[in-house]
Amino acid sequence: xxxxxxxxxxxxxxxxxxxxxxxxxxxxxxxxxxxxxxxxxxxxxxxxxxxxxxxxxxxxxxxxxxxxxxxxxxxxxxxxxxxxxxxxxxxxxxxxxxxxxxxxxxxxxxxxxxxxxxxxxxxxxxxxxxx
Amino acid sequence: xxxxxxxxxxxxxxxxxxxxxxxxxxxxxxxxxxxxxxxxxxxxxxxxxxxxxxxxxxxxxxxxxxxxxxxxxxxxxxxxxxxxxxxxxxxxxxxxxxxxxxxxxxxxxxxxxxxxxxxxxxxxxxxxxxxxxxxxxxxxxxxxxxxxxxxxxxxxxxxxxxxxxxxxxxxxxxxxxxxxxxxxxxxxxxxxxxxxxxxxxxxxxxxxxxxxxxxxxxxxxxxxxxxxxxxxxxxxxxxxxxxxxxxxxxxxxxxxxxxxxxxxxxxxxxxxxxxxxxxxxxxxxxxxxxxxxxxxxxxxxxxxxxxxxxxxxxxxxxxxxxxxxxxxxxxxxxxxxxxxxxxxxxxxxxxxxxxxxxxxxxxxxxxxxxxxxxxxxxxxxxxxxxxxxxxxxxxxxxxxxxxxxxxxxxxxxxxxxxxxxxxxxxxxxxxxxxxxxxxxxxxxxxxxxxxxxxxxxxxxxxxxxxxxxxxxxxxxxxxxxxxxxxxxxxxxxxxxxxxxxxxxxxxxxxxxxxxxxxxxxxxxxxxxxxxxxxxxxxxxxxxxxxxxxxxxxxxxx
Numbered sequence: 024x025x026x027x028x029x030x031x032x033x034x035x036x037x038x039x040x041x042x043x044x045x046x047x048x049x050x051x052x053x054x055x056x057x058x059x060x061x062x063x064x065x066x067x068x069x070x071x072x073x074x075x076x077x078x079x080x081x082x083x084x085x086x087x088x089x090x091x092x093x094x095x096x097x098x099x100x101x102x103x104x105x106x107x108x109x110x111x112x113x114x115x116x117x118x119x120x121x122x123x124x125x126x127x128x129x130x131x132x133x134x135x136x137x138x139x140x141x142x143x144x145x146x147x148x149x150x151x152x153x154x
Numbered sequence: 155x156x157x158x159x160x161x162x163x164x165x166x167x168x169x170x171x172x173x174x175x176x177x178x179x180x181x182x183x184x185x186x187x188x189x190x191x192x193x194x195x196x197x198x199x200x201x202x203x204x205x206x207x208x209x210x211x212x213x214x215x216x217x218x219x220x221x222x223x224x225x226x227x228x229x230x231x232x233x234x235x236x237x238x239x240x241x242x243x244x245x246x247x248x249x250x251x252x253x254x255x256x257x258x259x260x261x262x263x264x265x266x267x268x269x270x271x272x273x274x275x276x277x278x279x280x281x282x283x284x285x286x287x288x289x290x291x292x293x294x295x296x297x298x299x300x301x302x303x304x305x306x307x308x309x310x311x312x313x314x315x316x317x318x319x320x321x322x323x324x325x326x327x328x329x330x331x332x333x334x335x336x337x338x339x340x341x342x343x344x345x346x347x348x349x350x351x352x353x354x355x356x357x358x359x360x361x362x363x364x365x366x367x368x369x370x371x372x373x374x375x376x377x378x379x380x381x382x383x384x385x386x387x388x389x390x391x392x393x394x395x396x397x398x399x400x401x402x403x404x405x406x407x408x409x410x411x412x413x414x415x416x417x418x419x420x421x422x423x424x425x426x427x428x429x430x431x432x433x434x435x436x437x438x439x440x441x442x443x444x445x446x447x448x449x450x451x452x453x454x455x456x457x458x459x460x461x462x463x464x465x466x467x468x469x470x471x472x473x474x475x476x477x478x479x480x481x482x483x484x485x486x487x488x489x490x491x492x493x494x495x496x497x498x499x500x501x502x503x504x505x506x507x508x509x510x511x512x513x514x515x516x517x518x519x520x521x522x523x524x525x526x527x528x529x530x531x532x533x534x535x536x537x538x539x540x541x542x543x544x545x546x547x548x549x550x551x552x553x554x555x556x557x558x559x560x561x562x563x564x565x566x567x568x569x570x571x572x573x574x575x576x577x578x579x580x581x582x583x584x585x586x587x588x589x590x591x592x593x594x595x596x597x598x599x600x601x602x603x604x605x606x607x608x609x610x611x612x613x614x615x616x617x618x619x620x621x622x623x624x625x626x627x628x629x630x631x632x633x634x635x636x637x638x639x640x641x642x643x644x645x646x647x648x649x650x651x652x653x654x655x656x657x658x659x660x661x662x663x664x665x666x667x668x669x670x671x672x673x674x675x676x677x678x679x680x681x682x683x684x685x686x687x688x689x690x691x692x693x694x695x696x697x698x699x700x701x702x703x704x705x706x707x708x709x710x711x
Contacts, residue, residue: 056393077192077275079315083392086312090427104189106176113311129184136175143165145305149381151435 025100026126028108029118030138033131038118039096042068049100052080056087063093070120073101082114089115105133109140155218155522156301156446158266166263169270169309173197174256196276196314198269199255203574208247208255209272210262214282214300214324215243215525215532219512222523224265226508232258237508239493239501241565241616242321243281243525244272248572270308275316277307277388281323283331284526287449288488288534290480294343294351296324296332298444299380302436306381313388317395317403320388321360328645333527335359335368335647336619338405339387344374352376357387357417358409361613365649366406369414371421377440379425382432386425390417450520452483453537460538463545470545472598473556478541487538489519491531491548492555492563496592497585500566501529510551514544527616528565530558560597561605561670562588565616569609569626578626578633579659580609586663591670600670603684604643619643621685622669623650624662635662639669639696640688651693653700665700672699 027034039047046067052074054062063069069088071081085097099111100120111119119134141147158166173193180190200207210225217225225245229237232254233247240246250258262268272279280303282296283289303322307313313320325332326343334340340356353375359368375383387405394412396402409417463470479488491511494500503511511531515523518540524532536544548554557563564587567573569580584607591597606620610627617623623638634656641650657665672695677687688696 076189077315078397079275079312080393080397082312082315083389086389087427090431104185106172106185106189106193107314110311110314128186133179133184136172143161143168143309145165145308146310148161149306149436149439150431151433 024123025120026123027118027120028131028134030112030140032135032138033126034118039068039098042096050084052078052084054084056084059084059088060091063088063091063095066093067095068098069093069095070098070100071116073099073103076102076104076107082110085111085114085116105129105137108134108137112140113144113146155216156213156297156443162305163263163266165308166266166268166270169197169268170256170259170263173259177252177256192274192315195274196271197259198272199252200273201574202248202572203570203576204572205249206252206255207572208250208258208269209240210245210247210267210269211272211279212243212245212267212525213304214280214286214297215284215527216286216297217523217525218265219516219521219523221265221267222508222512222515224261224267226505226512228258228261229505229508231261236502236504238499238568239503239525239529239531241527241529241567241614242272242279243284243527244279245525273319274314275318275320276314277310277316277320277322280304280307281321281332281337281527283325283327284524284532285331285479285488285534286326286524287447288481288486289327289329289331290482291329292327292482293345294326295444295447296326296341296343298440298447299326299341299343300324301443302381302440303384305439306384306436312392316388316392317397318400320391320405322384330645330647331526333616333619333643333647335645336361336365336616336643337368339384340368341380346374350376353380355383355387358406358414359647360404360406361616361618362404363401363611363613364407364410365613365618366410367647367649368406369409371414371418378432378434378437379429381436382429383421383425385428386421389428390420390424394420449483450522450535452486452535455485455537455539457485457538460541463542467542469549469554469556470542473545473554474541476556476560476598477558481535483535485538487536487541489533489536489541489544490526490558491533491553492557493530493553494557494563494588495552495555496557496562496588499581500564500584503531507551507553510547510553514547518544528563530563557588557597559602559604561591561600561603562597563604564588565604565606565620567608567610567614569607569615573609573614575612576609576626577611577628578609578635580607580615580624580626583607583624583626583635583659583662587666590663590667594667596670599680600674601680601683603670603673605666606641616643617641618649619647620650621688622666624666625656627656629656633659635659637662637665637669637700639693640685642685653693653697655701668699669696672696
């Protein structure tokens with residue numbers, strides 16, 4: 024089983040459960056950015072896979088997806104650690120999906136510690152976005 | 155100098171609190187060693203051969219006297235009373251314990267310093283010309299640009315888990331003292347035909363096991379486009395760079411495999427997508443940063459004390475001849491403090507020496523110090539009238555070695571004495587070469603000659619761009635030193651050529667001596683520097699000097 028996490032902590036229900044299966048897509052971390060535009064057509068839930076926390080491609084993919092105007096749900100799924108939660112949110116993800124083992128090892132309080140991801144953010148500051 | 159805004163100070167405090175918690179979570183098992191490793195690395199903490207090593211960022215090599223004194227305090231309180239200044243303009247403490255590191259980081263924050271992104275697969279501490287704001291030949295001061303890049307790259311959410319490390323260097327002078335062509339991105343501050351400021355952007359340079367000279371990816375980038383353009387380059391590489399082999403993951407390999415034209419096209423397309431997010435607020439911040447770097451008020455004083463000392467004191471004269479460089483303000487000089495005393499470890503300074511340097515900066519140098527990539531300390535703004543007093547104080551502290559740019563001013567990586575990656579010792583070789591040429595009293599005769607030594611193929615000692623480069627390898631358990639000649643770290647950057655088979659630890663110093671003897675007999679006058687003689691006569695006479703006899707012997711046998 025997996026655990027969903029957002030700024031409020033571990034979720035008990037999936038906020039995207041009403042989205043049709045055909046409006047969902049899973050993208051691997053090696054997705055060609057040139058194909059994003061057509062892959063996203065008609066999608067409302069995009070999950071980007073993190074096969075390892077040390078592979079940061081998913082953050083850039085999320086940024087590109089948002090930059091192209093995608094307004095739907097964006098989820099980081101796989102090996103994302105609590106210390107990366109702020110990076111995920113700042114890159115444009117709405118929430119993170121991890122497996123139970125990781126959730127046991129890194130319980131809710133360690134994720135909530137980074138729920139203040141909007142604070143102390145040089146990128147917002149340089150882009151003139153209020154924190 | 156740059157002064158932290160409230161934002162910067164709050165950021166560093168928050169980051170230090172996070173790292174303190176991460177250390178605790180490693181100890182309680184929440185984080186595996188694998189997961190903790192990149193987190194400690196992005197906070198400057200390495201695991202070396204014998205102990206942890208904390209690498210502290212000295213952004214673009216600039217320090218105030220208060221910061222230098224705090225480094226001295228940290229060295230005494232939590233380390234063994236010394237620090238090591240590096241080729242990346244940083245300082246390393248070689249003996250901290252894990253438990254102490256959060257306190258060390260808090261002590262750094264007290265003087266507006268940190269160790270963020272001095273290692274790990276992130277955008278590293280940005281380096282710049284160590285003569286910035288002082289050099290007579292400068293077009294524009296690179297430090298405000300470097301500070302803007304520091305802020306943009308710090309904790310950048312996309313770029314904390316890159317394929318590999320990423321290094322950016324900036325120069326504002328046509329004489330490149332920042333080795334921009336050997337960086338992942340090199341920025342040269344230039345002006346276009348109508349006089350507007352901007353950058354020539356060089357990408358894909360690097361040393362390591364596959365040395366590459368960077369290529370120009372954009373001839374002229376307007377100032378206001380800098381951050382989105384940098385973001386486009388790193389964004390393209392983050393997705394395209396190889397993650398299957400760490401020796402092929404640097405952007406130099408990506409550029410090599412795809413070609414500069416393909417990379418340029420991808421970057422321009424990405425740039426067009428990312429550019430609109432930057433609305434000009436970054437340029438307002440840049441303007442504020444610039445105002446922090448305004449030149450100090452340079453006094454108009456008589457230089458008679460300098461002239462008298464120069465005429466009457468031969469020790470002062472020899473120091474002045476080697477260690478001073480031209481300053482833009484009349485009556486002033488840029489003074490370099492050599493951390494290369496003959497027989498000492500290149501780049502090391504004791505806490506007491508740090509305090510002496512801090513005092514001199516405060517009393518005579520507008521409170522500024524610089525760390526050079528050549529592992530020396532620079533007093534960028536000294537009035538010539540004060541130089542005799544500066545020199546006397548340096549002499550008392552064992553810091554008055556007159557050898558900047560000379561054969562004993564050697565860049566050496568830590569090598570097998572400290573580093574877990576090293577395959578050979580490099581510090582002892584540097585010490586032996588320096589001591590030998592000091593005994594021969596040949597340094598001034600030889601003149602400008604850069605020796606750079608790396609203790610493994612990763613080339614932290616920049617051997618590829620040394621006039622004489624030395625690479626220490628392990629050959630079946632025995633140290634073996636390969637020599638390259640003709641490397642160049644300046645605006646005419648070039649990778650040195652290998653002379654041939656390597657030499658044992660016992661043979662390497664005599665081999666260097668034969669190279670120097672060959673140069674002295676081949677040069678057309680005392681004015682022709684080693685690198686120019688090499689360019690004119692080529693490798694042959696040096697090869698003959700190195701291998702001639704043994705080859706003849708082999709043929710005879």
